[in-house]
Amino acid sequence: MTYNGLLRYIQGGIGLVLFLALWHVASTTGLFGRIDPEYSLLLLPTPETVLKAIVETFQDGTLWGNVSVSIIRVAIGFGLAVLIGIPLGLGMALSPSCNNFAEPFVRIFSPIPGIAWVPLAILWFGLGDKAAIFIITLGSIFPIVINTVQGVRDVDAHLVDAARMMGAGHLQVLRRVMLPSVIPYLVTGFRIGLGFAWRVVIAAEMVGVPKGIGYMLGVGRSTGRTDITIVTMVTLGVLMLVVEELVFAPLENRTRFWRRSVAV
Amino acid sequence: MELVFSNIAKSFKRGAKDRVVALDDISFSVAEGELVCLLGPSGCGKSTLLKMAAGFEFPDTGSVTADGKPVCKPHPDRGMVFQDYALFPWLTVEENIAFGPEMNGTDRREIRERIRRFITLVGLTGFEKAHPHQLSGGMKQRVGIARMLAMSPKVLLMDEPFGALDAFTRMEMQEELTNLWQAAPFTTVFVTHDVEEAVYLADRIAVMTSRPGKLKTIVPVPLSRPRVRTDHDFVQIRNHVLKQYERTQPSAAEYSI
Structure with a gap:
């Protein structure tokens, strides 16, 4: 490991340890003597309590049970968004009429946060998976559409000319030139879309859709188990970190290396 | 022609x-x-x-x-060489050169042979696996010329x-x-x-x-x-x-x- 790499880990580690220490002191001393320590232990349980809660919820299955419910909802909702969003984006970018039809809808609906659909979704689909999937799809489809459109429009016209000059037909241009050019944009669209999907599913689960990560957050509050609420928050953070490191970072490295080095 | x-x-x-x-x-x-x-x-x-x-x-x-x-x-x-090179940035030098022959269905062995011949001809031996962003302007244009010649234009x-x-x-x-x-x-x-x-x-x-x-x-x-x-x-x-x-x-x- 290089010196800078090592330094990065050491300093990052020191920061985390300091943060945990500060947290511990704050919860045991009543936020540094401002309130009764009895309350502060309830409002802000110590890191050890949270750790115990992690083990507890992990062992009794509530953690994975709820997390898996949310993951499945996001997977289905986001999957639908990808399946609809990419063809729609391609159509909008390649056909002016398709663009004229779809653009007003995209422009009107895309600024509406997915969360704003929660009340209607619950009325339409009831308190269940369908409502959650509906708002996840709506909440994550627009970044995918918009990035697909942008990606196709940014395809270098000279590259298309070069491919045609070498005898490529329409399909070959699409597959060998458009697609590789657009993939980095798709990855960006997916990353933003997935971020939206998570936010939206948690909001929906907090206001009524049963089970899931958001539901667990709410239960933590209403039953006085703030440690469980914090466990859920930590789980969310870790989940996003894992997705970022295992999916998006490698994907970007593989599909973007030529673009990044052009930009720098 | x-x-x-x-x-x-x-x-x-x-x-x-x-x-x-x-x-x-x-x-x-x-x-x-x-x-x-x-x-x-x-x-x-x-x-x-x-x-x-x-x-x-x-x-x-x-x-x-x-x-x-x-x-x-x-x-x-009618092969064309572009001022801005128009190389496919996600392909290596040899993949760029192979693009034309692949489009008109040249067989693999013949493509390999052409890659070798034209890379040697334009003096890019050793850079077969490089990507365009790793090359200087002059080298990029050599690839552009090799790519064009590899499709045997008239x-x-x-x-x-x-x-x-x-x-x-x-x-x-x-x-x-x-x-x-x-x-x-x-x-x-x-x-x-x-x-x-x-x-x-x-x-x-x-x-x-x-x-x-x-x-x-x-x-x-x-x-x-x-x-x-x-x-x-x-x-x-x-x-x-x-x-x-x-x-x-x-x-x-x-x-x-």
Whole structure:
């Protein structure tokens, strides 16, 4: 490991340890003597309590049970968004009429946060998976559409000319030139879309859709188990970190290396 | 392959009603195995003419024919080299060169053989697995040339291929192109705004002027290759070409204060 790499880990580690220490002191001393320590232990349980809660919820299955419910909802909702969003984006970018039809809808609906659909979704689909999937799809489809459109429009016209000059037909241009050019944009669209999907599913689960990560957050509050609420928050953070490191970072490295080095 | 441009005219829309004449009644031909430079200032339509020969653009009136057949779309017979290289940035050097042969269904062994041959020819041995962003401008254009040659075209169309290179790399590339061309004299149309480059490379120079784009004259360059830029004859032809751009009447705008 290089010196800078090592330094990065050491300093990052020191920061985390300091943060945990500060947290511990704050919860045991009543936020540094401002309130009764009895309350502060309830409002802000110590890191050890949270750790115990992690083990507890992990062992009794509530953690994975709820997390898996949310993951499945996001997977289905986001999957639908990808399946609809990419063809729609391609159509909008390649056909002016398709663009004229779809653009007003995209422009009107895309600024509406997915969360704003929660009340209607619950009325339409009831308190269940369908409502959650509906708002996840709506909440994550627009970044995918918009990035697909942008990606196709940014395809270098000279590259298309070069491919045609070498005898490529329409399909070959699409597959060998458009697609590789657009993939980095798709990855960006997916990353933003997935971020939206998570936010939206948690909001929906907090206001009524049963089970899931958001539901667990709410239960933590209403039953006085703030440690469980914090466990859920930590789980969310870790989940996003894992997705970022295992999916998006490698994907970007593989599909973007030529673009990044052009930009720098 | 012989290219014939006959009575080509083209205008572009500017604003609601206004049209700008880009090319005005241009006729000339490029014989089999001849290297013709289209020389002119920017905006004279020389690149547009080249794109018509490639099949990317079309004249309003007149026609471009290749061996008597009108050009109506791009074809691997007419290979083009672009000023900005237009290499596929996600492909390696050899994958870029293989692209053309792959498109017309050349078999694998033949493709491998062509990659090897043209990489050697343009002096890029050792860079087969490099990506375009790892190469210098001159090297990128070598890939552009290798890629074009690998599709075994009958005509080479070069759109200011050395325009983005520094002066020394440009001279080097001009020399190498001359060597390449002498070894296998392709019918070539080379677009440039550099008078010296035109005199160095061309059998004949089509001297174009702008607004509207017109073919002023065609200057033959009867010098043997390799040419020496400081030779008396070379300098004379260069001066003769430069004279074509001297204004006969001073324009009013230039002298108004």
